[in-house]
Amino acid sequence: MLTKEEVLKIARLARLELTDDEVSFYQNRLGRVLDYMTELKGIETREGTGVRHVPLDSEKFRNDEVVTFPDKEALLQNAPALEEGGFLLPAIMETE
Amino acid sequence: MSNLNQLDIQSLLAGYEKKQFTVSEVAESCLKIIGEKNAKLNALLEISSEKVMKRAKELDGQGSSSGKLKLYGVPIAIKDNFLVKGWQCTAGSKILEGYRSPYTATSVKRLEEAGALIIGKANCDEFAMGSSNENSAYGPCRNPWDLERVPGGSSGGSAAAVAASMCPAALGTDTGGSIRQPASLCGLVGVKPSYGRVSRYGIVSYASSLDQVGPLSQTVWDSARVLEVMSGFDPHDATTSKMAVPDFTQSLRETSLSQVTLGIAPAWLEGVDSDVKKAFDASIDALKKSGAKIIEVDLPRTRYSLSVYYLIAPSEASSNLARFDGVHYGFRAKDFTDSETLYRLSRGQGFGKEVKLRIMLGTYALSAGYYDAFYLKATQVRRLIQQDFEDAHKKCDAVLVPTSPSTAFKLGEKSDDPLKMYLSDIFTLPVNLAGLPGISVPCGLDQQGLPIGLQMIGRPFDEAKLLQIAKSHEQIHGVLKRP
Numbered sequence: 242m243l244t245k246e247e248v249l250k251i252a253r254l255a256r257l258e259l260t261d262d263e264v265s266f267y268q269n270r271l272g273r274v275l276d277y278m279t280e281l282k283g284i285e286t287r288e289g290t291g292v293r294h295v296p297l298d299s300e301k302f303r304n305d306e307v308v309t310f311p312d313k314e315a316l317l318q319n320a321p322a323l324e325e326g327g328f329l330l331p332a333i334m335e336t337e
Numbered sequence: 338m339s340n341l342n343q344l345d346i347q348s349l350l351a352g353y354e355k356k357q358f359t360v361s362e363v364a365e366s367c368l369k370i371i372g373e374k375n376a377k378l379n380a381l382l383e384i385s386s387e388k389v390m391k392r393a394k395e396l397d398g399q400g401s402s403s404g405k406l407k408l409y410g411v412p413i414a415i416k417d418n419f420l421v422k423g424w425q426c427t428a429g430s431k432i433l434e435g436y437r438s439p440y441t442a443t444s445v446k447r448l449e450e451a452g453a454l455i456i457g458k459a460n461c462d463e464f465a466m467g468s469s470n471e472n473s474a475y476g477p478c479r480n481p482w483d484l485e486r487v488p489g490g491s492s493g494g495s496a497a498a499v500a501a502s503m504c505p506a507a508l509g510t511d512t513g514g515s516i517r518q519p520a521s522l523c524g525l526v527g528v529k530p531s532y533g534r535v536s537r538y539g540i541v542s543y544a545s546s547l548d549q550v551g552p553l554s555q556t557v558w559d560s561a562r563v564l565e566v567m568s569g570f571d572p573h574d575a576t577t578s579k580m581a582v583p584d585f586t587q588s589l590r591e592t593s594l595s596q597v598t599l600g601i602a603p604a605w606l607e608g609v610d611s612d613v614k615k616a617f618d619a620s621i622d623a624l625k626k627s628g629a630k631i632i633e634v635d636l637p638r639t640r641y642s643l644s645v646y647y648l649i650a651p652s653e654a655s656s657n658l659a660r661f662d663g664v665h666y667g668f669r670a671k672d673f674t675d676s677e678t679l680y681r682l683s684r685g686q687g688f689g690k691e692v693k694l695r696i697m698l699g700t701y702a703l704s705a706g707y708y709d710a711f712y713l714k715a716t717q718v719r720r721l722i723q724q725d726f727e728d729a730h731k732k733c734d735a736v737l738v739p740t741s742p743s744t745a746f747k748l749g750e751k752s753d754d755p756l757k758m759y760l761s762d763i764f765t766l767p768v769n770l771a772g773l774p775g776i777s778v779p780c781g782l783d784q785q786g787l788p789i790g791l792q793m794i795g796r797p798f799d800e801a802k803l804l805q806i807a808k809s810h811e812q813i814h815g816v817l818k819r820p
Contacts, residue, residue, distance in 0.1 A: 251697045251700050251701050252697060254700050254704060255655060255684075255696050255700040256659075256677075256680040256681050256684055257685050257693055257697065258678075258681040258682050258684070258685030258686070259693075263693070267693070267694065267697060270694055271697060271698060271701065273755065273756065274647060274694075274698060274755055275698075275701070277643070277644060277756060278647065278648060278711065280641065280644055281641060281644050281711075281714050281715065281718055282710070282714070284638075284641065284718055284721070286714065286717035286718060286721065287717070303572065303575070312440070315422075315437070316439045318437055319435075319665070319666035319667070320664075321664075321666070321667070321668070321669035322669065328664055330664060330676055330679070331673065331674065331675050331676050331679060332675075333675075333676055
C-alpha cells in the first residue's frame with residue numbers, strides 16, 4: 242500500500258489528473274504490484290549486464306538527411322485545435 | 338462456391354489461380370459474416386465495405402499479373418494499434434478516438450504490396466496493455482468458442498476475427514504474449530517473431546524493446562506466408578535486422594523431426610491447469626514418437642519474468658505514452674487554463690484504468706530513489722533470463738511450454754486482481770524479455786471444449802526451424818477446425 246501523497250507525487254510526475262476515488266484505487270493496486278516485485282531484491286546480478294539486443298548487424302547510424310513528409314494535411318487533420326496551420330495551445334508566457 | 342470466408346490462405350491462393358472465384362466474391366463473403374457476427378463478438382472496431390470492395394475490385398482488375406503476388410486477394414484484419422492510411426487507429430483508447438492514420442505501417446504496407454486486402458481494424462486492449470481484451474475503451478471482445486469468455490489479449494479482436502472466419506489471418510502485436518496468448522485461447526496459430534525481424538514503424542509504441550508484430554492464422558503455412566512477406570530490414574526502424582529473410586513457406590517442406598531436439602522444463606510447469614498439462618504431455622509424447630529427441634532443460638530465472646516485465650514494459654510505456662498530451666492529436670479535455678492543466682486533464686480523462694496504472698508504475702520505477710532498486714535491477718535480471726535461454730538453446734532447437742496456464746476464462750473473472758491477470762502471460766513474457774521467436778499452436782481441447790495452446794520457443798532469428806517444428810506438430814494433430 243502506498244500513501245496518498247506518494248500516489249499524488251507519481252501522478253504529478255506522469256501528468257495525470259486523478260479523482261479522489263482513483264487515488265485510493267491506485268494506492269492499493271500500485272502497492273500490491275510493487276510488493277510482488279520486491280522478489281527481485283535478493284537476486285545476485287552484476288553491474289552493467291543489461292540485455293543484449295539481438296540485431297547487432299543494424300547497429301549503425303544512417304545518414305542524417307532531412308526527408309519531408311509528403312502529406313502535411315494528413316498529419317494536421319488529427320489536431321484538437323489549429324490556428325494558421327499551427328497547433329493551438331494556451332499561452333505559456335504572461336502577456337502584459 | 339459458398340463459404341469463401343472459411344478458406345485458409347493456401348486454399349484461397351489455389352482457388353484464385355484456378356479462377357474458381359474472384360477477390361470481390363471472397364470480400365463479400367467475409368463482409369457478410371462480419372455483418373452477422375461482429376455485433377456480438379465486437380472483434381472489429383472499424384469495418385468499411387466501401388474501402389474493402391473498392392480494393393477488391395482493384396485486385397480483380399489486376400488479372401493475370403497478380404498470380405505472382407504472395408498474398409493476392411487475402412483478407413487480413415489489422416489490430417487497431419497499426420496505422421493504415423485512410424483507416425482509424427485508436428489503439429483501443431479513448432484518447433485516440435477518431436484518429437485517422439496519416440500513413441501506413443511498414444508491415445501492413447508490405448502485405449498490401451503483396452496483394453493483401455485489409456478487411457478491418459481489430460479490437461484490442463488499450464495500448465495493447467492486457468490479457469483479455471477487457472481493457473478496450475470500445476468494449477470487450479468475446480471469444481467465438483464461447484461468448485461468455487474472453488478471447489485473450491491484447492490482440493483479442495485479431496484472434497476472434499480469424500476464429501470466427503471473418504478472415505483467414507490477422508496481424509497483432511506481441512509485447513508480452515499479446516499474439517500467442519489470444520491465439521492459444523482462440524485455437525489458432527500465432528507467431529511472435531524475433532525482436533528485430535519485423536518493422537515496428539507505424540505501430541503505436543507500448544514498450545519499444547519488447548514490441549513485435551506478428552501473424553495469427555488457422556494454419557502454420559498461413560502464418561509462415563504472412564511472416565515472410567512482412568519481415569526484413571526497414572530504414573524507418575533502426576532495430577530491424579538486415580539478416581536475410583528465409584522463404585519460410587518453402588522451408589516447411591522439410592518437417593522431419595529425426596534431427597530435432599526439444600527441451601521441456603518440468604519445474605516451470607507448476608500451477609498449470611490439469612487439462613492443459615494433459616494436452617501438453619500428450620503433444621510431447623506424440624512429437625517423441627515422431628522422432629524428436631526430448632530433453633529436460635532448466636530455466637531457473639524465468640520465474641522472475643513477471644516482476645521484470647512489469648517494471649521494464651511500464652517504464653518504457655511511461656516514456657512512449659508521454660506523447661499523448663492533447664496537443665498534436667487525440668482527446669483534449671475542456672476547462673483548462675494553462676498547458677500543465679491541459680496535459681493533466683487530457684491524460685487523466687483520456688487514458689483508461691490499466692494504462693494509468695502502468696504509466697504510474699513506470700514513472701515510479703524510473704524516479705529518483707527507486708531507479709536502481711527497480712528499473713536497473715529488472716534490466717539486469719532480464720539479462721539472466723536471456724542467459725537461461727541461451728544455455729537451453731545450446732542443447733535443444735526449441736523449448737516447449739504451454740502458451741497459457743489455462744484456457745479461455747470468463748469475462749470479469751480476473752479483472753479485479755492485476756496479478757492474477759498478469760499471471761496469464763507467465764509463459765510468454767520471458768520470450769519477449771529475451772527477444773526470441775515464439776509460436777503458439779493448438780494442441781487439443783479441454784473438457785469444456787475450449788482450445789489449448791502449445792508454445793515453442795526458438796533460437797534468435799531461427800523462425801524457419803520453429804515453423805518446421807510447428808508444422809510437424811500440425812501434421813500429427815491435424816488443423817484445428819474453427820468453431
